[in-house]
Amino acid sequence: MSEQTDPRPLWLSGHMAPVPDEIDAADLPVDGTLPSELSGRYFRNGPNPLPGEPSVHWFSGHGMVHGVRLRDGRAEWYRNRWVRTTSFTEGAPMLRPDLTVDRAAVPANTHVVPHNGKIYALVEVGFPYELTPDLATVGPCDFGGRLTGAMTAHPKEDPRTGELLFFGYGFTPPHLTYHRLSADGELVESREIEVPGATMMHDFAITENHVVWLDLPLVFDLSLASHGMPYRWDDGYGARLGVMPREGGAVRWYDVDPCYVFHVGNAYEDETGRVVVEGPRYGRDGFDRIWSAIGGPAVTGRDLARAGSAIGGARLHRWTLDPESGKAVEEALDDRGVEFPTHDESRTGLPHRYLYTVTDDSIVKYDVRTGATATHAPGPGLHPGEAVFVPAEGARAEDEGWLLSIVSDGAARGSELVVLDASDLSRTASVRLPRRVPAGFHGNWIPDAPAVPSTIGPIG
Numbered sequence: 001m002s003e004q005t006d007p008r009p010l011w012l013s014g015h016m017a018p019v020p021d022e023i024d025a026a027d028l029p030v031d032g033t034l035p036s037e038l039s040g041r042y043f044r045n046g047p048n049p050l051p052g053e054p055s056v057h058w059f060s061g062h063g064m065v066h067g068v069r070l071r072d073g074r075a076e077w078y079r080n081r082w083v084r085t086t087s088f089t090e091g092a093p094m095l096r097p098d099l100t101v102d103r104a105a106v107p108a109n110t111h112v113v114p115h116n117g118k119i120y121a122l123v124e125v126g127f128p129y130e131l132t133p134d135l136a137t138v139g140p141c142d143f144g145g146r147l148t149g150a151m152t153a154h155p156k157e158d159p160r161t162g163e164l165l166f167f168g169y170g171f172t173p174p175h176l177t178y179h180r181l182s183a184d185g186e187l188v189e190s191r192e193i194e195v196p197g198a199t200m201m202h203d204f205a206i207t208e209n210h211v212v213w214l215d216l217p218l219v220f221d222l223s224l225a226s227h228g229m230p231y232r233w234d235d236g237y238g239a240r241l242g243v244m245p246r247e248g249g250a251v252r253w254y255d256v257d258p259c260y261v262f263h264v265g266n267a268y269e270d271e272t273g274r275v276v277v278e279g280p281r282y283g284r285d286g287f288d289r290i291w292s293a294i295g296g297p298a299v300t301g302r303d304l305a306r307a308g309s310a311i312g313g314a315r316l317h318r319w320t321l322d323p324e325s326g327k328a329v330e331e332a333l334d335d336r337g338v339e340f341p342t343h344d345e346s347r348t349g350l351p352h353r354y355l356y357t358v359t360d361d362s363i364v365k366y367d368v369r370t371g372a373t374a375t376h377a378p379g380p381g382l383h384p385g386e387a388v389f390v391p392a393e394g395a396r397a398e399d400e401g402w403l404l405s406i407v408s409d410g411a412a413r414g415s416e417l418v419v420l421d422a423s424d425l426s427r428t429a430s431v432r433l434p435r436r437v438p439a440g441f442h443g444n445w446i447p448d449a450p451a452v453p454s455t456i457g458p459i460g
Helices: 222-227 284-295 301-312
Strands: 024-026 030-032 040-047 063-071 074-082 111-115 118-122 129-131 137-140 164-169 176-181 187-192 210-215 218-220 231-233 240-245 252-255 266-269 275-281 315-322 327-337 339-342 354-358 363-367 373-376 382-384 388-391 401-409 415-421 426-432 443-447
Touching: 040 111, 040 118, 111 443, 210 275, 231 284, 240 315, 252 327, 275 339, 327 363, 388 443, 401 443
Parallel strands: none
Antiparallel strands: 024 074, 030 426, 040 063, 040 443, 063 074, 111 118, 118 129, 129 137, 164 176, 176 187, 210 240, 218 231, 240 252, 266 275, 275 315, 315 327, 339 354, 354 363, 363 373, 382 401, 388 401, 401 415, 415 426
16 A cells, blocks of 8 residues: 555644634633642644635744633633734735835734733734734734834743844844834834845844844745745855843854854853853754755645754754854754744843753753753654643742643644743643644733733724
């Protein structure tokens, strides 16, 4: 008998396949005991094209946020909602006929973050979209007209000041712009940063006194627009990390070996003033494999399995940027393929001890001081998503708290929200979800707190 194959692209099949509709469910079954202090909402964003809608790249589907409400040791509800952007509701194109860019016509499919009592669904090519705590769409936000370009899907909240630091990149000048949002939600600074050309800068880092830029060789190429994401690797562009004083001043650039970094784990300044950056690093071959798997031609059979394993093709690395020598030192911290690094966000931009990552079938905890690792494998055929750290009340240790991750079955049979003890990765509880949740991108734990009312009515 010939081997059974799936003719669909990788991102439209198995545990990555989109779901066809929105549902609600209440009083979800819980296995184990949910910590009573977990009172809030876990939201996770990801691409989910409409049924029958063409999908040429994993990154291009409409944003869909999946939410689980926890309170008093119960899982009160699950619901999923498409983010109702103008591209979703009206089919509005991002590039208008007059070649101007509509920053509201975006998929909003990458992240969901809280700030100043509001919740934003993010994608890096346009405006954020505000959501209600029940996942209704309020509408696009340009911070009172002050934001005129894109907003990254990976802003960083300074744990000391409460400011939200972010950037936007563009395929036309300005290619890179730095922004600072105050703790009370006002856009108070926007600053153009000079770079040689248009690249996909998916993430960045902050430290106590600096911003760290990732100027890497994934360049914009308009000729590729009809084939999915119009970006390609270009060895001629070079690769460098830039350190910029947060209070103003020139960027100091450090050349690094050619690579790509989708996600930074964290960054900080050491006792000698060097800037240390940690995150999963792709070499050229690893990047080409993942890029073709999530946006190239359909892959089937054994090729599908091989492409799927390439999703975790990045290795955790550390870069140490020394202002005295002007050089960057790069070191590999592990040889397994990992992605979606997270940490205790009260340590963002500060020295930290732990990072949490995922492989295709496991959650991996790194002690970056000692080099020790711990692994939690949910079981055969099960695929964990990004593990979000939630600190325990009054925590005295950096890893005193929980990890929340949506785990999905590779045979597309179902999903659960898993709660792990972050100190040893033991299973504390799991919530059985009423449907399979497709593999997606990023999420957040949003604890209960008074919300700031919006002046715009919800959509849908």
